[in-house]
Amino acid sequence: MQVSERMPRDQRLVLIIAILASFVSFLDGTVVNVALPAISEELGGGLVTQQWVVDAYLITLGALILVAGSLSDVFGRLLILRVGLIGFGLTSIAIAVAPDPLFLIIARAAQGIAGALLVPSSLALIMSNFRGAAQGRAIGIWTAATTGAMVVGPVLGGVFVDLLSWRLVFLINVVPIAVTLWLMAVLGHRDHRLAGARVDWIGAVLCTVGLGGIVYALIEQGNFGWSSPAIWGTMTIGVVAFAGFLVRQHLARDPMMPLGLFRVRNFWTGNITTAFVYAALSLNGLVVVVYLQQGAGLPATLAGLASLPVTLLMIALSSRAGDLAGRWGPRVFMTVGPLIMAVGAALLLTVSTDFDYWLQVLPSMIVFGFGLAITVSPLTAAILGAIEPARSGIASAVNNAVARVAGLIAVAALGVIVGGELDLAGFHRAIVVTAVLLAIGGVVSLVGIRNPVPERVE
Known part of the structure; x- marks a missing residue:
């Protein structure tokens, strides 16, 4: 992560806090996918257990991420962020000691409650402390840095699964949680509460x-x-x-999801794009890492490393894409990015029983990663930038809820999509659905998104 030297101290601290708090949530998501085969092997339950391990978290996250916006208004963003961090740490420990699938699924649901408090509050801190082009760049830095979890999660998760235990991968986030809580104490900002707000x-x-x-x-x-x-x-x-x-x-x-927000064109259009893109991301992320282990026979470490090109491209290009979208507008990035991702996903249809990572998977990861890198920052900036800063917390919460619910439904429908078993034919069916979802997301952006009118300099 590279933060501008000209950025004031408090802004640097706010950005680092937002990055670390979100990093915890993103890290958990990438770790879980790699660990799923090992979890179902030890605790039993097959594909159904794997789906519930993912979706128990997403159900409470998707539902309560909206409440987090209201809670931030009532009690203050920093307080809610602290509660979320502490809760996430405690539930991570509970998951690590789970004796059976039911206990694990309940702990994952509780972890989703804590996770619901993290990402919206983090983005709201950025939106309320940065303005104009600096805001687009800050979101780009946040996106690039938090996607570092996409590197750390699969690789560390795979190593832990292969050499130690899947249980220990859920304790990886303890360090970033502790560092974030310390930095929040150093920042010393007072919380701002909205008078008369209710939950x-x-x-x-x-x-x-x-x-x-x-x-x-x-x-x-x-x-x-x-x-x-x-x-x-x-x-x-x-x-x-x-x-x-x-x-x-x-x-x-005092609704937790003010429907009036959807009267703003870029907000409702951006959220439709979010739904299609993040449904595809969740589906793709799950089926690729699980199939590479159960179908192609790769160890967890190599399955985790398989998507490394995607993450490296995200880290290298997201900040630049956010900066360019701030200058040129988000529409072209939100249109072209998902379409490129759709092509990248479709390249996985070359995967066959005669498996070859370098010829069948790597080209897909490169194309997919490039498309993702030029999509995420402009998408986030377009949605949150369409809403006034005073309502950035609830706008962020709604957008994150849309993303999580879309992923929730996609993962829940996995059994229907693959026909009950993630074999090669089922894998190909999931890839086709992924590509179609991404293509629809790009078309929605092309038709619906409008670039903001540049502010005139007096």
């Missing part, structure tokens, strides 16, 4: 029940069948509860 707990319950019912039906349909009341019943409850959540947001005095 929409009814909305939180409806959202959690809605997502939980839908995800349960998608994951467990392979065991019970769609005709089972346990499946169509929970799906119905989930859909009705989520519809009730949307109605609640329209009627509530």
